[in-house]
Amino acid sequence: TSTSETSCCVSGTVAIVTSDGRMIVGTLKGFDQTINLILDESHERVFSSSQGVEQVVLGLYIVRGDNVAVIGEIDEDTDSSLDLGNIRAEPLNSIVH
């Protein structure tokens, strides 16, 4: 059985989408088989349809694997060119099973 796992992302900046529709950006320090994650220097990006993206500083976090939906590898160049203050979007919905 092959493991796709997050072999690429460790020690890189990642964007986590949680099952309740939040987006957390941080440095992936570690993970395990159940996708429990350790995120350092993390912040939540709060999207709103009425104002720009709000970044809430969180710090060092452990996220339980049950709550992880997507782990995205952030391309630093693209991310730094984003104008977060001008992005308007509805918050994501929770995962419905």
Add this chain to the structure above:
Amino acid sequence: MCPLCGWDVLVSYLICGTLHSVDQYLNIKLTDISVTDPEKYPHMLSVKNCFIRGSVVRYVQLPADEVDTQLLQDAARKEALQQKQ
């Protein structure tokens, strides 16, 4: 599952990308991703590759012409028979 790697798939009608790998939990790794509606979902604009936890995936759409469904059915039947024994 590896025969399907390299094909473009659409996950849960939201994320499209090239299937890089799959594991025993049906966790999916996609490269070169795009979102079906980037205006509604700008959340992943700076993400090119992603890992999707198998437990949250409802559907994976495969390119219909590229997949030999007969072959898949036969292989699945064989697998099910082996599991029973």
